Amino acid sequence: MLITCPYCGPRDVIEFTYQGDGNRERPDPASQNFEAWNAYVYDRLNPAGDHNEIWQHSGGCRAHLRVVRNTLTHEISSVAFARGDHGPVARRKAEGRS
């Protein structure tokens, strides 16, 4: 599996570290919303199909990336920097979903 890092270009998956489900939203550190914290720590979408996930190019530029990858075929349809206004969390916020 190759992941195309926006800085470094296509690289083998062994250079990357999987950081998990990119749909989770970390509550405000001061938040005492128990349900939100529970969902952040334990609940996962786990779809069979396109999955928004976070990978770190730990063996390269060390950037954190948002990758959309199909969990049935391993086909990667997009790679972007995790920080920014275009990730799944930002999209879900814009759509008013929690």
Add this chain to the structure above:
Amino acid sequence: MAEYSALSLLANALKGNKDWKPAWRKPDPKASYDVIIIGGGGHGLSTAYYLAKEHGITNVAVLEKGWLGSGNVGRNTTAVRSNYLLPANTRFYEHSMKLWENLSHDLNYNVMFSQRGCLNLAHTPAQFDDYARRGNAMRHLGVDAELMTPAQIKRLIPALDISSDARFPVVGGLMQRRAGTARHDAVAWGYARGADRRGVDIIENCEVTGFLRDGDRITGVTTSRGDIRAKKVAVAVAGSTGRVMQLAGIETMPIESHVLQAFVTESLKPFIDTVVTFGMGHFYMSQSDKGGLVYGGDIDGYNSYAQRGNLPIVDEVMSEMLALFPGLARVRMLRSWGGVCDMSMDGSPIITTGPLPGMYLNCGWCYGGFKATPASGWCFAWTIAKDEPHDLNAPFTLDRFHRGLVIDDKGQGANPRLH
């Protein structure tokens, strides 16, 4: 259906093995059942068997989307053990071990359970101390465990590199003698036959496509072979838990699906007569009765429903194998395969009522579901029959995450890819 016996073997051998009957029927689904079990793997079949045997509930259908043995029960590495640290796990897996010890007799089906032992290798003094602690915890609960010195280990496994210039020298190990292996396909077939002869309908090539509901309550399933109603619907689909729960409208679960690969070499003469695990990475190996070395390592490490694996893990598993057994460098690998594991957030299973009314859920086996097959079915059948967990699976409910009562044997927290 005839009992299998020495006499029936001999009689059929003399008649050219032409008179054997199929081990289970191929019924069409009825319009309704008392209990539907989704998933004809080891756990679904053992659940059906114990529902019929222990609770007298025989109006049961097991729905399998493929054929029996096509999922994880036919894709695992056959190891059976109960060497856990935390009491909830130790009690549960020891119950499983006791069922294993009588399983061939109970099923009248040879599951080839072989108590050849399971040895965990320690490579640092701290790790050896940790194994001593685990062994003591096991013995407190009546489970066998013994510490072994490098000299004893060398006598047991002559091919193992225990020299001081090994990449990770062996300083000792923890042995469970009653652990071992079982023939995984026979376990599925034996439970299927046992359930079938007690009246359970095993329906293959029947994929569940959705759930029938009355308000919140689950009242049946829609399938590729029509709608089937049931008072109780039990889900035991291992790696497909996420998909099936999404059909029920449950979007998130404390579960991620990951692929675990396993490998087998060409057949060798007797090479190793125990199960051995590497304490410095993640590697385990045994030898099948046919002679092939059966081994595996870590999961691939990212969400996947593909029943095939990646190359970096192949590379890693082979390196670990050679660190322990340099003599295997030129042995050819015959084949490899991948199974989808439903990795739970604390590394422990979920056997529970709910999460919806009328539904029962059995999942989260990570990559250790095979050894649990008898106890999983036994506890799940109890839970379905009585609408409450048995003492043995009471700690394994779905709400333990909400209640802060996780059972984290490896101490890896809510990181399923690390369990």
